Amino acid sequence: MICLNLLTPFTETIGFFTCHLDGEVILRGEKEEEGLHNAITIHELVLEAATKYPHFIALGTKKMDEWETITYIEYYELCRKAAKSFLKLGLERFHGVGILGYNCIEWFVADIASIFAGGICVGIFPTYSSQACRFIADNSKANILMVEDDCQLQKILKIQDHLRHLKAIVQYKDKLTKKLPNTYTWEEFLTLGRNVSDEVLDRVIDSQKPNQCCMLVYTTGTTGAQKAIMISHDNITWTTMAVLQNLPYTYPPDNQEMLVSYLPLSLITAQIFEIWIPIAIGAAIFFAEPEAMTIRESLINTLREVRPTTFCGVPEIWEEIQQKLYSEQMLATSFKKSMIVWAKKVGLKTNLNRETDDHAPVGFRVAKKLIYKKVRRNLGFDRCLQFLSSGSGFSREVQEFFLSYDIIVLQTYGLTECTGTHSVSSGKDFKPYSSGKAIMGAKSMIRYPDQNGLGYFCIWGRHLSMGYLNNEYKTKRLFDNKGWLNTGDMGTQDPEGYIHITGRTEEIIITNQGEKIFPGPIENMLKKYIPIVRYALIVGQQAKFLSALLTLKCEINLDTGEPCNMLTQDAINFCRKHNSKSVKVTDIIDNKDTIIDAVIQSGIDKINQKAESDSHKILRWKILEKDFSVTGGELGPTLKLRRAHVTRMYQTLISSFYI
Structure with missing residues (x-):
């Protein structure tokens, strides 16, 4: 809950927010920060990747024990093909395309293509009920719903008559069990736009502006009623580039990042780290099984096959991996168990002392060879160069557990209202137990701090969303008259700029x-x-x-x-x-x-x-x-x-x- 007296009431004349899908906003920026990158659209970001990395692997899916891949130029052309089909189905400007299913190539393509075609991408959690889907589809004025399989299709058929804007449904996996009006398979869908010319699509693409909405992200309702947060082209492209200023990803042709997609794509943070950053750096993304979030062995099996070079997990996933390692330690022989205990003590002490001592002791190097390397190999992390944790709740105890195995998990901080990421830790800017520093071009401020510096955590930057759809009251409570956003979190910021989040104000x-x-x-x-x-x-x-x-x-x-x-x-x-x-x-x-x-x-x-x-x-x-x-x-x-x-x-x- 944001205190009414915390922020100065926002005035619409500033133009930092809008509550309307067809609205435009003023981009926050200062002269010294404008060099980060010029405002660009989603299409410009994707086209640049297809131009730079045309023949590098973009996406990989496992079928019949084999990985099938497509290149960046194929990825781009597939997105254009799907965008033409959206136009043929009658997708209207600033109307939603709802995507209901687990991570896969079709999800990525539908996401990007809906934006190319001038629509609004709307991710829907696959676990949602028919009624939850109805609210989102109606609220976003969805013209088209993309559903994964028959199970998801049946949810939509129950509410179809109540969806005023719906024109078509596309089931993008498996065959339809029954042919229905305005319902298509993925293959049928892709052929619909064959007569739509490149010129028609390009006119739609060229009409788009960076400060216009291209995505709605619905909050999960963990801290209140669901809200639709409006995300602009610039929110996504600017945040992507800002994060890349802080994290040392690698780029083709020297080294191509290998990443795994498994986090729910209805979350903007998942999209930043699994769709938009990979596009910007020409990474290869491989899809985990749908049950990866709930069955830890499923995710571990994918990690062992892909052997990612960067891994991003939410705190709950890190806790699951911690439990796996703990269980294996308990089942080890007494000698091996004693070795693990010794290695963990050495690892924790060495990594906590990195700030003051750059030289690893001999015992650490021995432990790395005997324990740490084997643990990484067992988890599929043997070539992983950076480990990230996204989301709140990454505890001190869990971080110390992984430090003891020489796995430095870099915390990030963000919320949907700031396009998923406000601060990141990195190898060069790492302080244990902190959420790192604000990304380049973003600012943080602690309002009304107590004697310990704990206060209301507020942020500013071009990553701040456009506002809440059709909710002027909540939007005006979100921003002050200078465009600052009160996150609803309590925290501190030390003199070096490291951010420490204590918890949500409503959880106190x-x-x-x-x-x-x-x-x-x-x-x-x-x-x-x-x-x-x-x-x-x-x-x-x-x-x-x-x-x-x-x-x-x-x-x-x-x-x-x-x-x-x-x-x-x-x-x-x-x-x-x-x-x-x-x-x-x-x-x-x-x-x-x-x-x-x-x-x-x-x-x-x-x-x-x-x-x-x-x-x-x-x-x-x-x-x-x-x-x-x-x-x-x-x-x-x-x-x-x-x-x-x-x-x-x-x-x-x-x-x-x-x-």
Whole structure:
């Protein structure tokens, strides 16, 4: 929630924002920053890549155990071909093209082609219900919906009669089970525009301006009602180039980056790092399987095959990889386990001392040969030169875990309202536990800091979005009269410019004594001290103490994505380590396993010893019957906890803690 008195009310005469799809905005910029790059459109960005890297691999998809690839010139021509088909289907200027499915070549092409054709690209999470799809399609005035398969098609058919602007549906994978009016396969779709001339398409392309909207990104609803954020051509192209000023990607012909696409493309950050940066640097993108976000072995298998040169993960993915390494350590022989423990101590100490000591000790070089290299090879990271973490919640504990394996995960910070990225860390600008420095041409400011420098984190730059579609009230609350945006985050910025984000303002727990508590660090400690815990939710608004809702690590149904009753193998190993015979969640909940209860309480006691006061202590806790999941609604598409939603779900239980 943005404080009403935090920002000076915005006046439309400034022209930094608009609420209308056909609106235009003034680009933020200062003379000394204009040299970063001139304002260009999406078409200019893609055309430049096709011109520079015509015969280099652009995209790769695995079919029948073989990787099929297309080059940059083929990529560009395919986008033009699809754009002509969009025009033939009657795509109107500034009307939406909704894309409903998992990452694949067709998703990328539909995204770019919809913009070429003068439309608005609209990503829709494949896990969304028919009603959620209806809201997005209607709100974006979608003329065309691109659906992955019959499962997604059926969602749209249920709501088709309610979509006022819909003209056609394209199912871009598999054959149609039944021929329907205005519904096409991908192959049929691509032939529709064969009679549309290059001149017609070029006129549409030439009419586009960098300061016009080309994309709508819908918030996931983790912190409130869904909003449509308007992203301009310049937002994407400028942010892409600004990030590249900070991160040392490689370029053909010397070295071509090999990357893996798996993050949900409905997120702007995923698009920046998996579509637009790769185009700008001529990288080769290979697609992971659809289940990569929920089944860690699926993603690891793709990483081992592709062996990416850069890898970007959200905090939850890094936690999954951490758990994999932890499980393998637990299963190792006693000798190997002792070697791993030693190597991790050496790795952590060496990497934390990099600022003051550039010389790695002999023990570090030995550990690198015996442990670190083998771990990287096992994960598919043996030729990976940079590791990135995108999104909030990358904890100190997880970062230290990877530093101990000599994997330096560089944090980035951003939100949809700033085109996904505001700050990045890099090898030359790395400070542990920070989110790096603002990208070139962007600015940060802490408003109303306390004695420790903690205050409201505000940002400025050409990466700031155009505004919220059809929502002038929220848009005016977003910006002040100089174009600054209040992110809704609390944070600090040190004298060197490194950014430290503490948490969201709406997540702050205020006790009955008026004390402010950020729940994230406490939840991370719970997972650290009690390794059987998968998710933790701290509650205690206006209460005299804190309480915790806990879920246990359990297996996931591969078909439905639903959490099962059976514990994961590492959770079972944890139980065995403490002489517990439990193998299922139902063996432990409702105080059935006194041993595990005692272990959990012991972990909570350790956390309470660090508490600043009694109101900061966890005095009540409960293990839930079911783990959190995307399908259950507790997690967002990137596995981020939907805190407000879960709190409402368990309000009766939470209230019982304080009776």
